[in-house]
Amino acid sequence: xxxxxxxxxxxxxxxxxxxxxxxxxxxxxxxxxxxxxxxxxxxxxxxxxxxxxxxxxxxxxxxxxxxxxxxxxxxxxxxxxxxxxxxxxxxxxxxxxxxxxxxxxxxxxxxxxxxxxxxxxxxxxxxxxxxxxxxxxxxxxxxxxxxxxxxxxxxxxxxxxxxxxxxxxxxxxxxxxxxxxxxxxxxxxxxxxxxxxxxxxxxxxxxxxxxxxxxxxxxxxxxxxxxxxxxxxxxxxxxxxxxxxxxxxxxxxxxxxxxxxxxxxxxxxxxxxxxxxxxxxxxxxxxxxxxxxxxxxxxxxxxxxxxxxxxxxxxxxxxxxxxxxxxxxxxxxxxxxxxxxxxxxxxxxxxxxxxxxxxxxxxxxxxxxxxxxxxxxxxxxxxxxxxxxxxxxxxxxxxxxxxxxxxxxxxxxxxxxxxxxxxxxxxxxxxxxxxxxxxxxxxxxxxxxxxxxxxxxxxxxxxxxxxxxxxxxxxx
Amino acid sequence: xxxxxxxxxxxxxxxxxxxxxxxxxxxxxxxxxxxxxxxxxxxxxxxxxxxxxxxxxxxxxxxxxxxxxxxxxxxxxxxxxxxxxxxxxxxxxxxxxxxxxxxxxxxxxxxxxxxxxxxxxxxxxxxxxxxxxxxxxxxxxxxxxxxxxxxxxxxxxxxxxxxxxxxxxxxxxxxxxxxxxxxxxxxxxxxxxxxxxxxxxxxxxxxxxxxxxxxxxxxxxxxxxxxxxxxxxxxxxxxxxxxxxxxxxxxxxxxxxxxxxxxxxxxxxxxxxxxxxxxxxxxxxxxxxxxxxxxxxxxxxxxxxxxxx
Numbered sequence: 001x002x003x004x005x006x007x008x009x010x011x012x013x014x015x016x017x018x019x020x021x022x023x024x025x026x027x028x029x030x031x032x033x034x035x036x037x038x039x040x041x042x043x044x045x046x047x048x049x050x051x052x053x054x055x056x057x058x059x060x061x062x063x064x065x066x067x068x069x070x071x072x073x074x075x076x077x078x079x080x081x082x083x084x085x086x087x088x089x090x091x092x093x094x095x096x097x098x099x100x101x102x103x104x105x106x107x108x109x110x111x112x113x114x115x116x117x118x119x120x121x122x123x124x125x126x127x128x129x130x131x132x133x134x135x136x137x138x139x140x141x142x143x144x145x146x147x148x149x150x151x152x153x154x155x156x157x158x159x160x161x162x163x164x165x166x167x168x169x170x171x172x173x174x175x176x177x178x179x180x181x182x183x184x185x186x187x188x189x190x191x192x193x194x195x196x197x198x199x200x201x202x203x204x205x206x207x208x209x210x211x212x213x214x215x216x217x218x219x220x221x222x223x224x225x226x227x228x229x230x231x232x233x234x235x236x237x238x239x240x241x242x243x244x245x246x247x248x249x250x251x252x253x254x255x256x257x258x259x260x261x262x263x264x265x266x267x268x269x270x271x272x273x274x275x276x277x278x279x280x281x282x283x284x285x286x287x288x289x290x291x292x293x294x295x296x297x298x299x300x301x302x303x304x305x306x307x308x309x310x311x312x313x314x315x316x317x318x319x320x321x322x323x324x325x326x327x328x329x330x331x332x333x334x335x336x337x338x339x340x341x342x343x344x345x346x347x348x349x350x351x352x353x354x355x356x357x358x359x360x361x362x363x364x365x366x367x368x369x370x371x372x373x374x375x376x377x378x379x380x381x382x383x384x385x386x387x388x389x390x391x392x393x394x395x396x397x398x399x400x401x402x403x404x405x406x407x408x409x410x411x412x413x414x415x416x417x418x419x420x421x422x423x424x425x426x427x428x429x430x431x432x433x434x435x436x437x438x439x440x441x442x443x444x445x446x447x448x449x450x451x452x453x454x455x456x457x458x459x460x461x462x463x464x465x466x467x468x469x470x471x472x473x474x475x476x
Numbered sequence: 477x478x479x480x481x482x483x484x485x486x487x488x489x490x491x492x493x494x495x496x497x498x499x500x501x502x503x504x505x506x507x508x509x510x511x512x513x514x515x516x517x518x519x520x521x522x523x524x525x526x527x528x529x530x531x532x533x534x535x536x537x538x539x540x541x542x543x544x545x546x547x548x549x550x551x552x553x554x555x556x557x558x559x560x561x562x563x564x565x566x567x568x569x570x571x572x573x574x575x576x577x578x579x580x581x582x583x584x585x586x587x588x589x590x591x592x593x594x595x596x597x598x599x600x601x602x603x604x605x606x607x608x609x610x611x612x613x614x615x616x617x618x619x620x621x622x623x624x625x626x627x628x629x630x631x632x633x634x635x636x637x638x639x640x641x642x643x644x645x646x647x648x649x650x651x652x653x654x655x656x657x658x659x660x661x662x663x664x665x666x667x668x669x670x671x672x673x674x675x676x677x678x679x680x681x682x683x684x685x686x687x688x689x690x691x692x693x694x695x696x697x698x699x700x701x702x703x704x705x706x707x708x709x710x711x712x713x714x715x716x717x718x719x720x721x722x723x724x725x726x727x728x729x730x731x732x733x734x735x736x737x738x739x740x741x742x743x744x745x746x747x748x749x750x751x752x753x754x755x756x757x758x759x760x761x762x763x764x765x766x767x768x769x770x771x772x773x774x775x776x777x778x779x780x781x782x783x784x785x
Contacts, residue, residue, distance in 0.1 A: 094530045430743050
């Protein structure tokens with residue numbers, strides 16, 4: 001038999017339930033979720049909210065930091081894909097729910113620091129004995145805005161020419177002598193292209209589309225200026241850029257062939273798990289980053305070597321570097337703890353923890369992929385010079401002569417001949433990146449002449465840069 | 477005291493109490509609607525007249541955003557790409573769905589299984605289906621090109637080809653046409669058998685039955701799916717974002733309106749401009765919907781209306 005609720009009791013019951021549910025849903029976040037910070041008094045344990053990259057290496061680093069610091073627990077969250085700027089970080093900081101510290105890319109560093117998304121860490125740096133001169137110069141420069149340091153550069157990379165020594169021998173080239181000029185590069189490519197009839201089976205060299213060079217590498221080699229010193233004028237319509245672009249278009253026309261097919265070819269290789277057609281033996285030379293050494297060490301079938309990129313006549317030895325820095329968010333409630341973590345991560349302790357964890361990861365990969373020989377660990381380049389020295393002494397010294405030579409080349413590049421992506425792109429970094437890529441594709445597909453493509457790029461990026469500067473000047 | 481004047485306050489009358497319950501039950505939804513839907517709509521409208529980069533407070537710029545929008549070549553490119561996809565994907569999707577619905581309306585064994593199979597693609601989440609199609613459309617060793625190869629056609633580069641990237645997107649959308657199919661199925665089952673019997677008596681063959689009975693009585697469902705299809709397809713975003721890494725495809729060939737809007741808002745931090753874009757799209761879709769409703773009177777036949785002639 002059903003009991004009848006009177007209308008009044010029914011309404012009261014409903015109202016009561018909804019109120020309880022409403023309160024439960026709006027309860028303050030439990031400690032440990034992004035957005036809440038630990039209790040304030042110094043002696044009480046602090047939970048530091050850190051947004052950084054994912055994977056066992058980073059988890060091991062978080063654990064190592066926890067163990068070395070009894071007062072602080074790292075609550076790490078994955079920051080996601082931040083190569084082209086970070087919407088997650090930006091919107092969280094704007095809403096006041098940002099983390100204490102985060103990893104950020106250096107392309108968009110200037111753009112973000114100008115907006116006040118990072119906190120100035122110069123006072124902490126000065127008082128903690130970390131010297132600015134101990135960081136690689138280019139990377140520190142692109143973490144600096146208006147004379148103040150806004151983050152500690154963590155890691156970086158450089159780009160070289162890699163080549164397949166077996167392919168060289170096959171076509172009668174000396175495997176120890178890479179091309180050193182753009183003319184030699186063209187001649188070598190022609191020799192190395194393996195064709196059946198009109199179709200290319202194995203590419204000698206595919207600049208720009210394959211590997212990791214983008215247009216920047218070739219522009220810098222050709223001494224093309226990207227931006228004025230005061231970072232207000234975009235210089236991508238400079239004749240040197242047009243010359244570079246023209247060379248690229250001609251190279252494709254003569255030695256590579258159809259732009260769309262080459263693009264499709266590389267897409268398919270990338271998504272089937274192999275990093276680069278070079279790794280699959282489908283191209284004989286590749287302009288790509290130093291991290292490739294680590295990947296190639298796992299593919300013993302590929303016999304390779306590396307050297308600085310060939311230089312055009314009138315050009316200069318050059319490469320470019322990118323990477324991540326660690327920053328402090330502006331509305332953090334634990335600045336000292338955040339600074340301590342930043343310092344730890346960017347200097348020797350963090351790098352040692354990272355190297356130890358990566359070594360474990362490499363050994364696991366060796367076992368899993370059943371690669372012959374001893375696991376070989378190629379470290380990522382640090383931006384802190386004492387850490388770089390530590391990595392060289394402890395880990396690179398265990399590798400072969402070729403790897404040690406390549407490492408030393410990297411150090412030389414970082415200190416003397418690299419360009420920083422953040423420095424060269426200015427305050428509208430993302431727009432610059434997208435537009436120069438569009439310009440290159442338009443020129444290569446013969447939709448626009450190189451002059452028009454570069455001029456179009458300049459117009460768009462200049463507009464974006466002017467707008468960004470207007471906002472910065474207004475804020476100042 | 478007249479009979480119409482209550483002796484007690486309004487909230488104690490039956491009607492009053494019912495009104496209070498009504499509004500109380502409505503309240504949770506109303507609060508959610510105001511805070512999460514209507515509020516942002518109003519804010520977005522206001523923002524479309526400002527320059528807002530999130531970090532600094534918005535600054536009023538009048539109709540500058542709109543003026544810039546109409547001289548922005550990418551506005552026209554993205555609009556062209558979107559319209560191209562709508563013009564092909566919506567009718568194709570409807571035709572395929574209609575055909576499937578006709579097939580699935582038979583009394584055949586395991587019909588439930590067939591219906592489920594055709595419906596499942598439409599409930600796969602957008603990102604997952606995009607990732608799936610990324611694999612399917614691989615030019616070198618994806619199944620689609622392998623299939624074409626087996627009948628002697630060299631498949632194009634699909635997502636890396638300027639010409640074929642939009643057709644690839646259209647394929648993806650037609651593949652997900654299960655929802656429309658279910659609506660048509662319901663519509664087909666609503667058609668009274670007596671009409672078919674009457675037609676047969678009058679000597680109608682299969683084609684006549686389809687053209688004179690099925691199709692006219694399906695026009696309400698067709699109209700419904702047409703309107704909703706156009707509204708939804710104009711706003712396509714997630715699949716294309718995943719397929720092209722947010723870049724809008726080779727040479728901006730898959731830069732649809734919403735991708736361009738996202739780029740302006742979240743990559744370039746121009747929230748005011750992006751809001752202006754959103755409102756322009758709203759007006760365009762509104763006009764198209766109004767036009768469709770106006771035209772509906774000519775071809776949509778509602779059975780409940782009295783027949784004329």
